[in-house]
Amino acid sequence: MRKLGIICVVLLLALGCLGASYASWTQSLTATNASVTLGSWIAEVQGPCTGFTPSAGSNTVSASWTKATKTGDLLIAIFSYDNSGDTIIPPSGGWTIAVSSVNSGHATTTIYYILNAGTQSGSYTWTSNNIRHMTIVLLEYSGVATSSALDKTANANGNSATVSTGNTASTGQAYELAIGALAVSGNTTFTSLSSGWAEVGSVSNITGYITSVPIYKILSATGTQNATASITSQPWTGAIATFK
Amino acid sequence: MKTLGLICLILIIALGTVGVGYAAFNQPLNNTNNLNTGYYAVSWGTVTGSTTSGTGAVTIGTVTSSNFQLTIGGALPGFTGTVSYTINNTGPIPAKVSSISLTAGTGVTIINGSGTSASPWLITLSGGTSGTTDVQVYSTVTTGTTLAASTSPAASGILVISVPSGLAIDQGATGTLTFTINTQQNP
Numbered sequence: 001m002r003k004l005g006i007i008c009v010v011l012l013l014a015l016g017c018l019g020a021s022y023a024s025w026t027q028s029l030t031a032t033n034a035s036v037t038l039g040s041w042i043a044e045v046q047g048p049c050t051g052f053t054p055s056a057g058s059n060t061v062s063a064s065w066t067k068a069t070k071t072g073d074l075l076i077a078i079f080s081y082d083n084s085g086d087t088i089i090p091p092s093g094g095w096t097i098a099v100s101s102v103n104s105g106h107a108t109t110t111i112y113y114i115l116n117a118g119t120q121s122g123s124y125t126w127t128s129n130n131i132r133h134m135t136i137v138l139l140e141y142s143g144v145a146t147s148s149a150l151d152k153t154a155n156a157n158g159n160s161a162t163v164s165t166g167n168t169a170s171t172g173q174a175y176e177l178a179i180g181a182l183a184v185s186g187n188t189t190f191t192s193l194s195s196g197w198a199e200v201g202s203v204s205n206i207t208g209y210i211t212s213v214p215i216y217k218i219l220s221a222t223g224t225q226n227a228t229a230s231i232t233s234q235p236w237t238g239a240i241a242t243f244k
Numbered sequence: 245m246k247t248l249g250l251i252c253l254i255l256i257i258a259l260g261t262v263g264v265g266y267a268a269f270n271q272p273l274n275n276t277n278n279l280n281t282g283y284y285a286v287s288w289g290t291v292t293g294s295t296t297s298g299t300g301a302v303t304i305g306t307v308t309s310s311n312f313q314l315t316i317g318g319a320l321p322g323f324t325g326t327v328s329y330t331i332n333n334t335g336p337i338p339a340k341v342s343s344i345s346l347t348a349g350t351g352v353t354i355i356n357g358s359g360t361s362a363s364p365w366l367i368t369l370s371g372g373t374s375g376t377t378d379v380q381v382y383s384t385v386t387t388g389t390t391l392a393a394s395t396s397p398a399a400s401g402i403l404v405i406s407v408p409s410g411l412a413i414d415q416g417a418t419g420t421l422t423f424t425i426n427t428q429q430n431p
Contacts, residue, residue, distance in 0.1 A: 025284040025337060025429040030422060031314045031327070031403075033349055036379055037418040038369065038407065039299065039318035143415065175299045175320055220298075220322055220409075 040143045042177045042218050045073060047139035048201040053132065055207040060127045061134040068121040074144040074243060077112040079126050080183040080212040081134040084108045091124040093117075098241035101155035101166070101181070106235035109183040109212060111153075113241070116146035133209035135183075139200060139216070141243075144177055149243045151176060152225065157237040161230060163190070165240035168225045177243045180215040180227045184236045187211050190229040197227045285335030286427045288312060289397045291327060298323035300407070314423075316405055319379075324406040330397030331385075331425070339391040340430035341399070344383050349420030359383055361404070369417035378414050380406045381421070390430055 051063030061079075069075060077095060079088065084102045090112055100110040126136055151173075154166035165180045180197065182190060187208025193199055197217045204211040215227055225242055287309035293302035300323035305313030316325055333339050348354050351370025355377065357363050364382035368375065385401030392398050403423060 025282075025339075026342070027284060027286040027310065027339075027427050029286070029288050029331065029425045029427065030311045031424075032311055032422045033420045034314035034316070034423060035418070035420050036316045036352075036367075036369065036405070037318065038378060038414060038416060039320050040415045041320045043415075173299075175322075 042141060042143035042175070044200075044216065045070065045140040045142050047076075047137070048203065048214060049138035050201065050203040051136045052203055052205040053134045055205070057131045057133050057209075059129070059131050060125050061136045062123045062125040063136045063138045064123040065121050065138060065140075068119050069117060069140045070142065071119050072116050072142075072146060074141045074149065074177070075114040075117045075120065076139040076141065076179055076214075077124070077126075078109065078137040078139070078179075078181045078212060078214045079112060079134070080107065080109040080181070080210055081128060081132040082107055082185045082210040083130070083132055086132065087129040089127045091126065093120065093124070098150055098179075099153035099155055099239045101157055101237040101239040103157035103159075103185070103235050103237040107157075107183050107185040107210060107237045109181045109237050109239055111179055111181050111239055111241050113150070113243070115144070115149050133205045133207065135203045135205060135210055135212040137200070137203055137212060137214045139179070139214060141177055141216075145244045151242045151244050153239070153241045154226070155237070155239040157235075159233070159235045161233040162228055163231050163236040163238050164228045165226055165238040168240055168242060170224050171219060171222050171242050173244055174219065174221050175244075176219040178217045178219055178225050178227075178240060179243070180217075180238065180240045181212065182215065182227075182229060182236065182238045183210060183212045184231055184234050185210055186234050188231045188234065190231055192228075192230040194227040194229070282337055283335050284337050284339070284429065286331065286333050286339050286391055286398075289330030289332040291329045293325065293327045296324045296326055298407070300325055302327065302405075319407045321407050322409045324404065327403040327405070328400070329403070330400045331391060331427075332396040333391040333393055333398040334396055336393050338393045338430045339398070339427045341385060341387055341389040341391070341425055342428040343387055343426045344385065345424045345426070346381060347422045347424070349422060351417075351419030352421055357382075360386065364404075367419075367421070369414060369419040371414060371417035376414065377408065378417055380408060381423075383423070383425075385425065391427060
């Protein structure tokens, strides 16, 4: 019995060695600690924060942020009035004109912006050298480049039943924010907005001498950009700016 | 018993003497062939990363026989990146892919999925909205893929990483993962 036991032990050891050899014939191929980080992308943070002049008109128009803006965001202001050729003074804080569109004697709309803005809150006032009917719309977007972000602009004007922003040149990169401004020297409803564009909201002064519609689209491919909408036939003006 | 032991001893000595004599009457033969023991040598071959759509960067760091470093940065909704790889089997033992897995590291929760194109792993990243898929991952190499002996590459595949469009915003979310292809002798 003792010899049999020894034989069994030897056999077990031999089989164990074979098993160990077989087990060693495996290999794991890995990508350890692969890091995945999402970027910051473009999103509407707040808007529209609107303002308009009273029926008698005014040489100033103001709007207030609903909440304090975040440091580093892109701030947009779309200013429109029912004439052309005025000297317009934006509020302090670094507002820069991206693009302006003029329908002489009828309507003017301008897209202002601040890149990588410091936080803002409260009321902001645009001033004209004339008494006009004016509207102002404030918008805030995150995820836009903090420098050299303005890419392409265009404008257009006419007197018809279709309002247009004009056609930009092909955008410089796929992922951009397009801001559009459509305005008419009257009070009308904008319908049939181009696909993919979102109307932020319509603002008109009380007596309807000027109506402004800010629109935006988050782009996903390079190409020329344009937005149109249907209106009752009348003088109109439109502008567009894209931001990387 | 003593007599029997003596007989055995004599027999052993006699047989040993015969053996020595036999050896003396023989010409030695030299075998020049090599006799190798088996060894297992499955490893990563080439590994390259690229962005196939959208915004985001795929970076491949150090690649060793058993591991490579992968970094995906600045991925936005609509991003798809790929890691194309080959697997070498430079040894004499045929192998196969026994399993493929993805394990969560820091800041990652794997919701579900099996890692195929039809059922990608769905992942949320730290800083993201709980339960919202931030990233999808799948491998074109599947369990059972054979890796023929002494073949380079023995298999090739793609690891696909994408950020679906239209997600709840999880900007700046980050985390780490470990992708593993386990191989074993085949059969």
